[in-house]
Amino acid sequence: MARLLGIGEFSRRSRLSVKALRLYERQGLLRPAEVGVGNGYRRYREEQLATARLVALLRRLDMPLAVVARIVAAPEDDRADLVADYWAVVEHRLAVQRGLAAHLRVVLSGGKGLLDMYEVKQREVPEQVVLTEQRHVLQPALVDWIGAAMNRLEKAAGACGGISAAPFVVYHGEVNEDSDGPVEACVPVDVASGPTSTASRVEPAHREAYVRLKKAQVVFPQILSAYDAVATWVKENDLVIADSPREVYFADIAAAGPDDEVCDIAFPVR
Template sequence: MTRLLGIGEFARRSRLSVKALRLYERQGLLRPAVVDTGNGYRRYREDQLGPARLVALLRRLDMPLAVVARIVAAPEDDRAGLVAEYWAEVEHRMAVQRGLAAHLRVVLSGGKGLLEMYEVKQREVPEQVVLTEQRHLKQPALSAWIEDSTDRLLKIAEDYGGISGAPFVIFHGELNEDSDGPVESCVPIGVAEPPSGVAARVEPAHREAYVRLAKAQVVFPQILSAYDAVAEWIKENGSTIADSPREVYFADWDGAGPEDEVCDIAFPMR
């Protein structure tokens, strides 16, 4: 027969406080095996120590109780994967917050340290034919539209030999919570002239300055620091902005981790 432990001994051996045990009981996460109806004493089975110790360790990760409950209730073979999934979300959130903190430092200091945040490079971009889709929209709808429009253009590109370069998005006007662009999604295709019957045009050859961002940096509003850095670099190096800024998506977004490079912020210049 499994031995029953009083709440004090169970707390000591499980590395949980009595207060925590009472909270987890109310939450339905870790219920006593027996509650004496006369005096209210709680007793736990000795075989509940394993789940209780797991709860204690998970809480040391600052894991929300709802997530802890899901992991404790999961089959043992699934628990490691759930912890890995949770921690990947934590690392992504921390990377995003780190970028936001850096952006705020620059904003609150009047732009000091902006160019030190990024390595600005130059490159020549050849003329290319692109399939396009344009839209007036505001910043909260941008990410979903970029994904959807790129998917639509990639499907059309299959009829013209597939894509010949990285998809990119051009911001022809200011885009935020109050202004709506317009914004243009572009997918390069390997043909000499724009095909008829679809929205396509020639994107002229140009020289551009750019910075490369990790996935966690491609978040509004901290991404604005990258735009500001490229524009400032162009000015400081005696050049001028020649056309609208763009985001060039050269990597698999869904498969990328928070620190993986996925996007260039670029300005055509002369």
């Protein structure tokens, strides 16, 4: 007959407190093998120690109980992947919070250290024809609209020989919870390949001042620090902003990790 361990001994050997064991029992996460009918005394099987120790380690990651329960209940071959998926989400959240903290330090210090956060560069952008879609949109709905508009424009680009350069989004007015732009999604194309019913225009050649952002930095409101950095750099270098600022998306942001470079914040200058 398998040996049963009292809750005190099980607590010591599993490195889980008695209080934690009672909580996990109520949650259905780690139930005793036996509960005394008269005295309610709890006993555990020795082989439950492996599960208990796994729970203890997972909780040290500040993992919510619901996630712990899902990993414990999963087949052993799937557990490592579930932990990796959870930690990827945590790392992305921490990267975003790190950017927000940096943004807040700049805001609360009156802009001090802003240009130390980013490396501003310049480049020449040739004239290009772009398929466009424009909309007045408030910040809470911005990301969804950009994604949908870009999908429509990228499909339409097939009739024009495909996408010829990185898509970009132009902000013709401020976008926040109260101001709605307008915003213009643009996909460069080779119009010599065929006509399209989608609206298009010529984007003139120009020089740009820009900074490159990682995925974790492309989040509102900390992304505003990048805009402020480029605008400040332009002013300090005796240049003039010549057109509306834009976000240039040169990578697949959905597939990127938090530290992957995905986007430029750019201002046409002269």
